[in-house]
Amino acid sequence: MFADERRRKINLGGASSAQSHAIILDQAKARRLEREALRRKQEQATRIQAWWRGQREARLVRARMQELFAQDMFSITGLRCLALTCDETALESWSTAVSQDGALAFRSAAAPHQHQTSWLILMRQITLLLLKSVANSPRLNRSVVHLRVLTSIFSPSWYRPTFGSEATDACAAITRYTLDHGYYSLISQAIFAIPIPEAKTSQSLPYLVVLATQPFSILATSDPAYSFALEALLSRILVIPLLPNRIPIASLTHLAGHLPFSTLNLVEDRVPQVAHEDRVHLVANLVTFTSPRYSKLPKAALEAYAGLVTALLNALPINALDARHPGVEEYDSDMEAHAEGDVVTLPPLDPRTTKRLDVLFSTAHIQSLTSALQSRTALVKFLLSLATISPARKDDVLRAVQVNNGGGLVREIYRVYVRSSALGKDTEMNTLADTANAPSWTYLLFLTYLYNQALTTMGDDEFFSTAAPSSTERSIERNPLSLDDLTTFSRQLMNIAFTLYWRTPGELSSGPVLARAGIRLNWEGVRDIITKCLVAIHARDSRKPFTPQDHWLVTSNFDVQSFVEAAIFEEKELTSDSNAEVVVSGTRVRPTHSLSARQLAYLSPRLGILNNIPFAIPFPVRVSIFRRFIQNDAIARGTPDRYSFQGMSHRTRVHIRRSSVAQDGFDKLAGVDLKGPIEITFVDQFGQEEAGIDGGGVFKEFFTSLCKEVFDTDRGLWLATKKNELYPNPHAYATEPHSLNWYRFVGRILGKALYQGILVDVGFAGFFLAKWLGKQSYLDDLASLDPDLYNGLTFLKHYEGNPEDLSLNFTVAIEEFGTTKSIDLIPNGSNTPVTRENRLQYIYLISHYRLSKQIKLQSEAFFEGLSDMIDPKWLRMFNQQEFQILLGGVNSAIDIEDLRAHTVYGGLYDEKHPTIMAFWNVVESFDHEQRRALLRFVSSCSRPPLLGFKELLPNFSIRDAGSDQTRLPTASTCVNLLKLPLYQNEAVLREKLLKSITSNAGFDLS
Template identity: 55%
Template sequence: MLPVFGDNRRREINLGGSSSVTSQAAILNQARARRIEREAIRKRQESAVTIQAWWRGISVARRVRQQLREQFTGDVTGLTGLRCLVLIGQDDDVLDRWATEVLSQGSLFSLAGGADREHWLVLMRQVTFLLLRSVSDRPRSERAVSCLQVLCALFNSTSAVEATGSSGNQLTLSITEYAVQHEFYQHLSRSIQSIGPETKNALTLPYLVELIYRPLITLERSSQTFLQCFQSFIIYILTIPLLPNRIPLSALTALSSKLPLSSLSVLSTSIAALTSAIPLSSHVHLIANLYAFTSPRYATLPLPSLKAYLQLMTASLSVLPVHALDPPSDVRPPNSFWADDSDSETHEPQVTVVASFSQVQRLPQLDARTQKRLQTLPSPTHLNALLKAAQQHRDALPDLVAWLVSLWTIWPTRRDKILSTLLLYGGGGLVREIWRDYVRSSPLGKEGNMSSLMDPSLASAWPPLLLLTDMYTQSLLTMGDDEFFSNSRTSLTLDELVVFSRTLFNIAFTLYWRYDQTKLQDGTVPGLSVRWEGVRDKITKCLQAIHARDSRKPFMPEDHWHVSSQIDMNSFVDVAVFEEQQLDESSAPRAMTKRQLSYHSPRLGVLNNIPFAIPFETRVLIFRRFVQSDKRTRGDDGRGRIDVSIRRGHIAQDGYDRLADVDLRARIHITFIDQFGEPEAGIDGGGVFKEFFTSLCKEVFDTDRGLWLENKRNEIYPNPHSYATEPHSLSWYRFIGRILGKALYKGILIDVAFAGFFLAKWLDKQSFLDDLASLDPDLYQGLIFLKNYTGNVDDLALNFTIATEDFGVAKAVELIPDGSNVPVTRENRLQYIYLTSHYRLSKQIKLQSEAFFEGLSDMIDPKWLRMFNQQELQILLGGVNAPVDVQDLRAHTQYGGLYGDDESTIQMFWKVLEDFDPEQRRMFLRFVTSCSRPPLLGFKQLNPLFAIRDAGSDEHRLPTASTCVNLLKMPRYQSEKVLRDKLLQAISSGAGFDLS
């Protein structure tokens, strides 16, 4: 159909709806696209304008620089040339030409003395900065030498004075001040480090070294700029790795002699700021370099500078992570420990208790040459030089003490070596000196002052206390009781030790008693990198060593070690048992370390670390409560019964075969088999087990069996013979440990005495030199002779080996790797004494002790035993070595048959027993219980209670006993004399002894 009006372009209108919407969206998209296009065009235009402006600027700058170069060429050494030089800026070619010209013509200071002096000075400051930058960009280039020569002349007042007269000093000073304030040492540091330590022949190095010390010589030492200069020197130069190794010998000698180390005191007030300005990894190099340049001058350093040096070294050490100075494990010196790594008894591992602890920081591996330099820090030669300097200036000793504590805190593998040197210095009087001059008057540990223990105001008091604590602990390792009690000048007097130990005790108890244990683990002593937890460990170790001496030969006042007046013992017992139950119910491991235990429970921490703070009787009660709680928790009554048959003639072997793998916490029912193979009739209720146990102990602890030896005090310890370390023998030690644990669990006393150094292994404690006297008196006397020998130790021709004999064959055992080639000297003799005694007391019986304790731990939680020391543990095993209290025994006696407490024979019996002397009473007690010592907490703890039963009217019969049930079977004697005679005959000869 044709259009009515013939207009083919008439707009068609769609009234359908959907097409109109599409058309509108298209229109919007087109509008958006056009807007984006216009924006892009605008940006291109603006960019073009910017580029054009930049290019015009570059073009103009090039033209101007070219013009400046032309003007500079026309007047190289004049004021115009100098202005052009500054305006041209960083252009190495122009700088080199100017430097060459002024050097060749000697015109560097030609403009400094006339009317243009001020202009020259302003320009020369800028030129100095340009020269420094130019050199730092190309430190190895020979063309940079001329620039360096100009810089050296500018910083050398002698050159300026020669050219301008006395005013030259002020010119040099002004230029120096400007340079120091504008990154002078940063540029020098970059230049030196860019050359590298292997390129000592670089022509630029001597000039760079001269520039290091020139400002320090020029500046007034009382000025603020000198302080800033010295600080920059410390931060940027002394932190350069291997600085002495990078410098030619002649330049190194000049640098060492020119450094104003006598003015180190200016840094005293800014050491904290200096420390924080230096990156962590650079502190190691600061320590190595500062030591290298300062150590030759110890004797001549003024007191304030010596103190500042020690403070700076201490501050740098304190920010380093532990073991930061240790060499890689593959090159560790073999004798870095007094005891080897395989023996964990000497150093308790640093256990991480909670997952939130920060991870140990690691530093980049150090160069071997830096390591070699650092190795000198703990050397006897260096330490003696420092000690001598500090004793010349008495006021420097506290700073030296802080440095020593920081050194072995972050370098624990050198701790023993350092302590050994300190103990030998000056004849060994340093312990008393530190106590009397610094620790005795310290507010730390004083009664009534414990709430402020962590106050930062007490920071200066901690280093002397920690040093004395470590030194005294170390000295006890090689100190015999004869020296300990002889008031030797190398030790503290007993009166001093009473005060010192109480100071340590107050601090330790306060730290263990804190409920906020997180602060102990995360916080550090003010001014030191020592954690509070580490402080507590150090003090605890020293306290335990002192208490061990007091336990062997008491010298402390009564109740010296107790805190019973400060806490309620009844509530202490209840809460300790509750905390133990809580630990058992938690997911915490059973074999927790003492440190872990302290974190979880303050009371158990006290009981396992400083148990002597609580009276012994209270701890025994807690032990029994722990056992009772464990029985309830484990459902002891519902565990069933284990029936075991034991042949009379094979008690030890059958016991081992039948009980080695069973659960000994269950009820054990023993049936004895007689020689005809028939079961014996026995008394149930545990009595037969006690009989079995008593007979078993007689066999397994018999020294003729090869597992045990006996010292001169009739105390037994594991046989160190190689036979005893064979798997079969170790399994026997493990079995004996389990059986002994069963006795402790049930409260059965045994009449066996163990050597103290062996009991120490049960408690994870260290044995001391004095323990060796009971094991090997001859060796002990030899070591004491060596310790006190005043002649030349080399003449004794000793080395780090010890002679042993095995199956009749003598051999030498090395105490340290390659010990046969390491001679014993005056410096290392304490280490030799310790290692020798440690080998005999610990390493020879290490496997045997571990097997025994493994079995014991199956029955008794190790933390229960750690509540006691060796002497107390022996009492727990065998009863108290005290007179038999007849009245206490009578009050806890049961009667059977026709007997009663009022019966005439019983009345005569108690009268006779009262008349017995102490030894006869002990014989009687052994006759009826198999143990001559009474229970610690009295006869109410005897299990079962002592009983007397009627044995008929035949007065010719002797009394008999059933030790398995603590029963005395006594005829009805009518005469007191007959009763006495018969009873004495029975207990003296063993007649009538009955185990049935």
């Protein structure tokens, strides 16, 4: 047929002389390709013929096997034919026959002993065929028949008539084989293929549920296949989304009762290796099926369950369980920012799954688990992972622990596990990253979380309570840690925090020790959490000291002067180029005015200490650093001496009417650079400029008058506490744009005072000062704002009856313009009653609203103006009490010797003049209040400068004021000058001076 085509064509005539070489090559190539194509055709034809012959033979063999199977489907030969043909029709016929009346005959094929081994081998394969058929089409009627047979095959009693005492072993052998060949994957595929709407009517699902738990009733717990089945159950069945919704109610009860949770300890160290989304569904299903059975589970099983859920939570991305519904309370994202691992975004969760996950964070669930779980290690790890996985609900978790005897848990964790640990000991500063300390880190971090949360709703009366610490009844009412405990604990935290700030993150390997402790954070995150608790404890100590002197200082670890110089250098380097950008934790930021305390710690260990744990450095040292920062800033701006106005060619000249000091200041200084020298010219009531040149004193006079006006509570911008401490008016009027502009202006003016070292005799409420320093305020600060509300919330916290009897809900009543309106503290707060479980949240939200939310816009505007003058990181070097001292001087006894040593005399006076000597005799006889009145009379501020009267600029001065014995002393506060007549008698001097300083008679601003 192909003879002519295969014959080689030979040209006997020779090559034509006209034919080119290229044509010859092309012809040869074409013939070669033609031969290759022919060869491929022949090979393909051969393969097609072979395949066709094979198919024909297979059909013949299959047909023969089907005949043999039909002749006796229960014999060994029939089973072998079924296993080899894998014919779906034959499989359906076989399972129908077995299901109806052939079971006995089927089992009889294995009766002869010599057939049992072959029978079992064939049954393994047929069982797998049945499972695959069900998995591929679980909704067909034949699958119901297959499932009915499968439930028999996986029942040892089915084998007993034939195998007798070996029936369980026979059933186990088939079970092991199918487990090795995807048993749970096939069941999972079948369950997942049935839509949820069909779950209640599905005939297949009840059988599938039985099969899901059947291996655990067949295999011994010591059998390795048992552990394998348990892992497969977790990773294949319990990861099915909305599993409880996919199963009929009757079968759901069966599943919940037959899940092998009592043996979970067999796989506690093996977390299912599944996708993040599957882990979420596994957690949801575990909690749904297990939480009602906590009290019934064996100790080891419950501990294993807690360990498994903990491991799953730690393997999930941060926020994986957060629904992120609108209106979720703002939260501290420190953990999210410092969590180890890549950021993974998961698909949105079904609301039904979200609802089941919410059970994890509920007070009832946490209380149930805490009561049932005896292992403190397992409990602490579980609660720590729960707080870590959802920063938005961290506070809910910690409050739930508080409600369930959180005080007793705090005390136990500290005294049993933390106090004796090596972490934070003065002699163990270099062992933080030692893996041997991993268990201690777990307890320490959770204790820090829990105690810091307790402080948010703990008033000072509770904090300083001296109740017996051994009492556990109503422990929520008492400070769970004694003051001695807190002294030791705070020192531990202080040593850890200082080490973590002083040593760069690269010097500590966060992986081994923190990972082993089950902590999701890196060292920066751990440091932030410890710092937060440390600052809260220090705030209580600042108000009412209970620690030894120098307890907070760490200056023994370094040379203070070198620290100061290095801190000033680091700050100068950061702000030398305001346009330069740096990368902090993966974020590009500009150093000037934009670095948070956390970011600053990343760039500079010394500035990190000063901004986060400033109390580690003595207060006078920080004040000197603050002054140096301002001095460097002034030099950089071309103003070598920020206090001097002499020789400055460029000044801002401003005309101020004495009758409108505040309004003119607001209007004319709005766009002025207040860091530069301001020359004030007063205009009298007739519109005439007052004589004189502003060398600094006139500006202080203006500043003093301005402060008296803008801080007058009658103006509507400020209110005063019972201690006469100012805070922004929370009224809606104060949030209008015009009012906010006034707050910005006042912030800039006070910034000017700080910049130039002018003391301001104004006291601010501590919770308002906290806003300046970037800190939060809690229940303990509410006592200064609203004592009645504070007492009411304290009563609610300690109330032993049912809080619902008080008819409270999550709203706050605000009265404005004679009308009271109710504001929800949480979504649907008016319909959410305050209960025993949520009262701590209510107390926190009320305090937060009154102390922060009501004055949020006002505080932000004020701080915006203040930040124009003073870098926020300079302010963060102080707490509220220290900042008030920096602003208005130290509230302590006036040192007359220091004042006398730094007093300047003018006119006829010198330090040996008789009137001056009489003056100092009189002043030394004054009591504390009289001395303060004198200082206020002369300088407009009753408190001395922090670092002594050498810091008072200009210096305290005394000048003669004539010889009229009836004239009262006067003062020019703008230049700190006392004008003292030449009194001849010490008694007269005392009388006249007291009259002036107590009644402001003869007060002279000029």
